[in-house]
Amino acid sequence: MVGLLLCVYWARVLRLLRKLHRAGRSANFIPPERVGRLVRLIWIPVVLLWISLPLIEGTGLARHQPLLAPLFSLWPISCLAVIVAFSALILTLICWKEMGRSWRMGINPDEKTQLIATGPYALLRHPVYALSSVLMLMTVVVNPSPLMILVALMHLGLLQFEARREEAYLLRAHGEIYQKYCRRTGGFIPRLPRTEALKRM
Numbered sequence: 728m729v730g731l732l733l734c735v736y737w738a739r740v741l742r743l744l745r746k747l748h749r750a751g752r753s754a755n756f757i758p759p760e761r762v763g764r765l766v767r768l769i770w771i772p773v774v775l776l777w778i779s780l781p782l783i784e785g786t787g788l789a790r791h792q793p794l795l796a797p798l799f800s801l802w803p804i805s806c807l808a809v810i811v812a813f814s815a816l817i818l819t820l821i822c823w824k825e826m827g828r829s830w831r832m833g834i835n836p837d838e839k840t841q842l843i844a845t846g847p848y849a850l851l852r853h854p855v856y857a858l859s860s861v862l863m864l865m866t867v868v869v870n871p872s873p874l875m876i877l878v879a880l881m882h883l884g885l886l887q888f889e890a891r892r893e894e895a896y897l898l899r900a901h902g903e904i905y906q907k908y909c910r911r912t913g914g915f916i917p918r919l920p921r922t923e924a925l926k927r928m
Contacts, residue, residue, distance in 0.1 A: 728809045729869045730781035732816050736862065737778060743823065743830055755833030762892070763833045770885050776878045777866065784870045794874040808868035815861040822847050822854045834892060839900045844908055850917045852894065856886045857915040890914060
């Protein structure tokens, strides 16, 4: 089930790429900047493994492979993880819709897109990355194989790295407006409202 959810997730990404291409705009799938291209060399194989490992496990072919076989199996928790993963997928679709024409996969330093600060982006600077992290963690819960855990660590690390790079780019592009936006929002976790007592401290 998680493997199928991931297929839907990345099929939607491909559809968004195609839509931008038809409109004559680049989604920066292969970013123009060097660091972004180097990141893709790692990220693309990681994503392919992320999609394929749960599907392989679903066929039962991985049970006798040390790197592919799950270290444990807890069905009730796995069922809950599938529900959480499905919810993360739905919320991600909402985030992509909120981004509209500003949706991109990578950074183009010469491009300035609109700063989205509504919907989920009113709470988080990186809701898609946060939800992708949730999807990855739920995949590990369902398929806790050594290779899947390694893939998860790499993917989560890359998300954090790209989030920092995007923030630096958006700060250059939007200046003080983005600084104010950062002060009132969380990165991957919503910022808790400060009480008057904390403000006085």
